[in-house]
Amino acid sequence: MAGRSEHVRVAVIGSGFGGLGAAVRLRREGITDFVVLERRDSVGGTWRDNSYPGCACDVPSHLYSFSFAPNPQWPRTFSGQPHIRAYLERVADTFGLRPHLRLETEVRRARWDTEAKHWQVATSRGELTADVLISAGGPLSDPKLPNVPGLDSFPGAVFHTSRWDHDYDLKGKRVAVIGTGASAIQIVPAIQPEVASLTVVQRTPPWVMPRMDRDITAAERWLHAKVPATATARRGMLWLLRELQVGAFTKRPALLRGVQRIAASHLAKSVKDPVLRAKLTPDYRIGCKRILLSSDYYPALTRPNTEVVASALKEVRGSTVVMADGTEREVDAIVFGTGFHVTDMPIGDRVVGADGRTLAEHWKDGMAALRGSSVDGFPNLLFVIGPNTGLGNSSMILMIESSLNYIADYLRALDTTGAVALDARPEAVRSWNEDVQRRMVRTVWNTGGCVSWYLDDQGRNTTVWPGTTAGFRRATRRVRLDEYTIMTAGAPEQRPAPVEVAS
Ligand code: N01
Numbered sequence: 497m498a499g500r501s502e503h504v505r506v507a508v509i510g511s512g513f514g515g516l517g518a519a520v521r522l523r524r525e526g527i528t529d530f531v532v533l534e535r536r537d538s539v540g541g542t543w544r545d546n547s548y549p550g551c552a553c554d555v556p557s558h559l560y561s562f563s564f565a566p567n568p569q570w571p572r573t574f575s576g577q578p579h580i581r582a583y584l585e586r587v588a589d590t591f592g593l594r595p596h597l598r599l600e601t602e603v604r605r606a607r608w609d610t611e612a613k614h615w616q617v618a619t620s621r622g623e624l625t626a627d628v629l630i631s632a633g634g635p636l637s638d639p640k641l642p643n644v645p646g647l648d649s650f651p652g653a654v655f656h657t658s659r660w661d662h663d664y665d666l667k668g669k670r671v672a673v674i675g676t677g678a679s680a681i682q683i684v685p686a687i688q689p690e691v692a693s694l695t696v697v698q699r700t701p702p703w704v705m706p707r708m709d710r711d712i713t714a715a716e717r718w719l720h721a722k723v724p725a726t727a728t729a730r731r732g733m734l735w736l737l738r739e740l741q742v743g744a745f746t747k748r749p750a751l752l753r754g755v756q757r758i759a760a761s762h763l764a765k766s767v768k769d770p771v772l773r774a775k776l777t778p779d780y781r782i783g784c785k786r787i788l789l790s791s792d793y794y795p796a797l798t799r800p801n802t803e804v805v806a807s808a809l810k811e812v813r814g815s816t817v818v819m820a821d822g823t824e825r826e827v828d829a830i831v832f833g834t835g836f837h838v839t840d841m842p843i844g845d846r847v848v849g850a851d852g853r854t855l856a857e858h859w860k861d862g863m864a865a866l867r868g869s870s871v872d873g874f875p876n877l878l879f880v881i882g883p884n885t886g887l888g889n890s891s892m893i894l895m896i897e898s899s900l901n902y903i904a905d906y907l908r909a910l911d912t913t914g915a916v917a918l919d920a921r922p923e924a925v926r927s928w929n930e931d932v933q934r935r936m937v938r939t940v941w942n943t944g945g946c947v948s949w950y951l952d953d954q955g956r957n958t959t960v961w962p963g964t965t966a967g968f969r970r971a972t973r974r975v976r977l978d979e980y981t982i983m984t985a986g987a988p989e990q991r992p993a994p995v996e997v998a999s
Contacts, residue, residue, distance in 0.1 A: 502622075502623075502624040502625070503614075503624065503625045503626070504529050504530055504531050504624060504625075504626050504627075505527055505529040505530055505626070505627050505628065506522055506527060506529070506530035506531075506626060506627065506628045506629075506630060506907075507530065507531050507533060507615065507617055507624065507626035507628075507629050507630070508522075508530060508531070508532045508533065508630040508632055509533050509603050509606075509629070509630065509631050509632055509633050509843065510532075510533075510534065510541060510631070510632040510633040510634060510637070510880075511532050511534040511539040511540070511541060511588075511597060511599075511632075512539075512540060512541015512542055512543065512544075512584070512632065512634050512637075513541060513543075513562075513584065513634075513892070513893055513896055514541070514632030514633075514634055514880035514881055514896050514899075515532050515534070515539075515541065515630075515632035515880070516532075516539060516584060516587050516588060516591075516593060517562060517632075517880065517893075517896050517897065517900055518532075518630050518632055518880055518900060518903065519532050519591070519593045519596055520562070520564065520565075520587070520591045520593065521900040521903065521904055522907075523591065523592065523593075524904075525904050525907060525908070527907065530596055531596055531597075531598050531624070531626075532593065532596050532597050532598065533598050533601045533602075533603050533617070533619060534597060534598065534599050534600070534601060535600065535601065535602035535603070535620070536599070536600070537599050537600050538585075538599065539584055539585060539588050539593075539597065539599075540581045540584045540585065541584075541634055541637065542634060542636045542637060542658070543577055543580045543581045543584060544581055544584075545637070545658045545659070546577060546657065546658045546660075546679070547577055547578075547581075547660050547662070548657045548658075548660045548679065548682070548683050548686075549660075549682075549683055549686035549687055550682035550683055550685060550686030550687075551576065551577035551679075551682055552572075552574050552575065552576040552577060552682060552709075553574055553575060553576075553577075553580060554574060554678065554707070554788070554789045555574070555890065555891045555892075556573050556574060556734050557570035557572070557573065557574065557575040557579075557580070558570060558727060558730050558731045558734055559731055559734040559735055559738075559890070559891040559893070559894075560575075560580075560891045560892075560893055561583065561893060562587065562893060562897070563731075563893075563897060565583075565586075565587050565590065565591075566720075566724065566727050566728070566731075567583055568717055568720035568721040568724070568727050569717055569720075569721070570712055570717075571711065571712060572709060572710065572711055572712060573708065573709050573710055573712060574707065574709045574789075598619070598621070600620070600621070601619045601620060601621045602619060602620040603617060603618075603619050603843075603846060604618045604619060604620060604846060605617070605618040605846050605848065606618070606629055606846060606847045606848065606877075607847075607848040608848065608849055608850050608874060608875060608876075608877075609625070610850050612625070613875070613916045613917050613983060613985065614626060614627050614876075614916075614917075615627075615628070615629040615876065615877070617629065627876060627910075627916070627917075628876045628877075628878065628906075628907065628910075629847075629876060629877050629878070630877075630878050630879075630880060630903060631843055631847070631877065631878070631879050631880070631882075632879075632880040632881070633841070633843045634880075634881055635836065635838045635841065635881055635886065635959065636658075636836045636838070637836065637842075638836055638837040638841075638842045639656040639657075639658050639659060639832070639834075639835075639836060639837075640834055640835050640836050640837050641656060641832050641834060642674070642808075642809065642832075642834055644809055644810070644811060644812055645811050645812070646811050646812035646813050646814075647812045647830075649812070649814070650812045650814075650815065650830065651814070651815050652815055652827065652828045652829050652830065653828065653829040653830070654829070654830045654832070655829075655830075655831060655832070656831075656832045656833075656834070657679040657680070657683060657831065657832065657833045658679075658836070664829065666687055666690060666691050666829060667690045667691070668690070668691070668692050669691055669692055669827075669828040669829050670691070670692050670693045670695075670825075670826065670827045670828045670829075671687065671691045671693070671694050671695070671827060671828065671829045671830075671831060672694075672695040672696075672697055672809075672817045672825060672827045672829070672830050672831070673687075673694065673695070673696050673697065673831045673833055674697045674809045674817075674830060674831065674832050674833060674834055675697070675698075675699070675832065675833035675834045675835065676696065676698045676699075676700070676701065676702050676833070677702065677785075677786070677788075677833055677834075677835055678786055678788055679833045679835075680696070680831075680833030681702065681704065681788050681790050681793040682790070682793075683831065683833060684696060684793055684796050684797070684802075685790070685792035685793055685795070685796035688796040688799055688801065688802055689799075691801065692801065693801050693802075693803070693827075694796075694801055694802040694803070695803050695805055695817070695825045695827065696797065696802065696803065696804045696805070697805050697807070697808070697809050697817070697819060698775070698776075698804055698805065698806050698807075699807070699808040700778070700785070700946065700947075701775065701776050701777060701778045701806070702778065702785060702786075702788045703756065703759045703778050703782040703783075703785070703787055703788065704759060704762060704763070704787075704788045704789070704790050704793055704794065705755070705758060705759050705762060705787055705788070705789050706758075706762050706789070706790075706791045707789040707790050707791045709791070735890070735891075735894070735965070738889050738890035738891075738965075739890070739964050739965065739966060741889050742889065742890075742963065742964045744783070744940075745783050745888050745889060745939060745940050745941070746935065746938065746939045746940075746962050746963060747938055747939075748938075749781055749783065749938075749939070749940035749943060749944060752781060752782050752783045752940060755782055755783070755787075756781065756782040759782055759787075760777070762794070763776055763777065763794060766794030766795055766798070767794050767797065767798055768798075769798065772797065772798065772804060775804050775806040776794070776797070776804065778946075779945070780944050780945035780946035781940055781943075781944035781945060781946075782940075782944075783888060783889075783940040783941075783944060784940050784941060784943075784944025784945060784946035784948060785944075785946050785948040785950075786888060786948070787888075787889070803825075805819050805821070805823045805825070806821075807819035807820045807821035807823060808820045812830070815827065815828070817830060835949050836949070838949050838950075838959055839862075839863060839949070839951070839952035839953070839958055839959060840856070840952075840953075841855075841856075841863070843855070844856035844859060847874065847877065849871075849873040849874040849877075850873050850874070850875060850919070851873055853873075855871065855874065858871065858873060858874070861954070862952050862954060862956045862958050863882075863883035863884075863952070863958040863959075864883055864884075864925055864926075864928075864929040864958065865879055865882040865883045865884075865920075865925065865928075866920040866924050866925045866928050866979060867902060867928060867971055867972050868881075868882040868883060868884055868885035868895075868899060868961070868968070868972070869882055869899055869902050869903070869906075869972070870906075870918070870920040870925075870980075871920060871925065872919065872920045872921060872922040872924075872925045873919065873922075874919075874920075875917035875918060875919040875983060876910075876917045876918065878899075878902075878903050878906060879899065880896055880899045880900065880903070881895065881896060881899070882899070883958050883959070884929075884932050884957075884958060884959065884960060884961055884962070885899065885961050885968065886950070886959045886960045886961060887960065887961060887965070888940075888941065888950075888960055890965055891965075894965040894968075894969070895961065895965060895968060898965070898968050898969045898971075898972040899972060901969070901972055901973060902972035902973075902975065905973070905974050905975045906918065906975045909975045909977060913977065913982055914984060915982045915983055915984055916983055916984060916985050917983040918975075918977075918980040918981070918982060918983065919980060919981045919983060920979060920980055920981075921979055921980060921981055924978075924979035924980070932961075932962060933956070933957075935962040935963065936957050936960075936962045939957070939960075939962050941957050941960055942957055
C-alpha cells in the first residue's frame with residue numbers, strides 16, 4: 497500500500513508487457529527503488545483483460561516475447577491468450593518483480609511538482625512521490641464503445657471484447673457482434689457453433705489472410721530448450737521476414753498488391769456466395785487497416801446461423817439492434833468488438849505537467865513525443881508504447897524493448913549529469929514529430945483509402961512508427977542531451993544550443 501510519505505526513484509504505471517519489461521530493465525540497471533502501479537488484481541495488461549473465446553496473438557510467439565526471457569516451450573506458432581498471460585506471470589516471478597508490484601492501485605492523478613521537481617502520484621490506495629514516472633498503460637487498455645442511443649435500456653447482456661463476461665452463457669442465444677477488427681474475427685468462429693444466431697455488424701470489411709498456425713512439435717521444443725541458439729535463430733528469421741516487408745507499408749504500398757491478391761483469393765475460396773463475398777470485399781488497399789489473420793473467420797460467416805449486416809450499429813430499441821441501413825434484429829446479447837481509446841489515451845486526463853495542464857490538453861492537436869518517449873513540459877515522464885511507436889506488421893515487444901533502452905539511458909543520463917530532471921525541448925519534440933509525419937505521407941496507413949484507429953480525429957497518424965524496428969532501435973539507443981533542458985536541484989535550467997536533426 498502506498499503511504500503518504502513514500503518516495504521512490506521510479507513509479508511505473510501498468511504491468512503488461514511494457515510495465516513488466518520496464519521493471520526487469522530497472523532491476524538490471526541496478527535500480528531497485530521502484531514500484532509498479534497496477535489497477536487490476538494481477539499482471540498481464542491486455543493479455544489479462546482480453547480473455548474472450550478464441551483470443552490469441554497474431555504475431556508468432558517466438559517473436560512476441562521478451563528477448564531476455566525466451567520461452568522454448570511455446571505450444572503453438574501463434575499462442576493463445578492463456579499461454580501468453582501465464583508467460584507474463586512467470587516473468588514476474590523469474591525476475592523477482594513481485595515485491596515491486598502494487599496491485600489494485602489505480603493512478604488517479606500524477607502531477608509534476610515544479611518546486612520539488614518530482615512527480616506527486618495520487619492512487620486509489622494513497623499517495624507517493626517519484627523522481628521519474630514511466631507510463632506503460634498501453635494503447636489497448638481502455639475499451640471504446642460507440643455512442644449508441646438506447647443501449648442503456650437494452651434488457652440483455654452487453655459486453656466489450658476486453659471485458660468478457662464469463663458468467664454469461666452464450667449457448668443458444670441470439671448474439672450480435674459489433675465490429676470486424678482483430679478481436680471480433682477471433683470471437684466469431686469461436687462462438688458461432690454454440691449460439692442460436694449470430695449477427696455480425698460490419699461497418700468496414702477487413703482484409704483477412706490465411707493463418708498459418710500449427711502446434712510446435714515436441715522435437716522443436718526439445719531442441720529450443722537444449723540448444724537455445726535454435727530459438728534465437730527462429731526469432732531472428734521471424735524478425736527479418738517482417739523487417740523486409742516494412743518498405744512496402746511505408747514507401748511503396750503498390751508492392752502490397754500481391755498480398756492483396758492472396759487475401760482476395762482466400763476470400764474467394766472460403767465464400768462461394770457472391771452476395772456475401774461482395775459484402776466482405778474491402779474497397780481500400782490491404783495494410784491500410786491492420787491485416788487480419790484467420791482461417792476460420794470466413795467459413796464461420798457461411799454457416800446457416802450467421803449473417804453479416806454490412807452497416808454500422810446506429811441504435812438499440814428495446815432488445816432490437818438497429819443498423820444505419822435500417823436492418824433490425826432482435827438479440828439476447830451484444831458483444832462490442834469496437835476497439836480502444838488509442839489516440840485519446842485516458843491516462844492523458846490524469847497526468848498534469850509543469851504548466852498545470854493535463855497531457856490531454858497538451859495533446860489537443862494530436863499526440864507527439866520525442867522518440868516516442870518524452871513530452872515537453874512533462875519532465876521525467878517516459879512512455880513505453882508512446883505516440884508513433886505502434887507497428888503494422890511486427891512484434892510490439894521489439895518496440896517496447898527499444899523504449900526500455902531509451903529509458904535506461906535516460907536514467908543513466910540523470911546520474912552522469914547530476915540532473916534531477918530532463919525536460920524534452922519543444923523544438924526537439926517538434927522536429928522529431930515533423931520528421932515522423934513527413935515519413936508518414938507515403939505510407940499505406942495514410943494513403944490506402946481507409947479510416948483506421950491509427951488515425952486521430954483530425955486524420956493524423958499518431959500511433960504507428962513509419963519505419964523498421966531496427967530504425968527505431970537505433971533512434972532510441974541513446975538519449976541526446978541537446979534535445980533536453982537539464983534541470984538541477986534549485987539551480988536555473990541549463991539549455992544547450994539547439995540542434996536540427998532529430999532521428
Ligand atoms: O478493435 P478495432 P479490435 N457499428 O479498433 C467497428 C489488437 N489486437 O479490438 O473499421 C459497427 O480494430 C470498426 O469499424 P470500422 C490489434 O492491434 C491484437 O478488434 O472503424 N461497427 C471496427 O471494425 C488490433 O488492431 C490481437 O469501420 C463499429 C471495429 O469496430 C487492436 O487490438 C487480437 C462501430 C473495431 O476494430 C484493436 O482490435 C485482437 C459501429 N457503430 C486485437 N463502431 C492480436 O492477435 C466501431 N465499429 C495481437
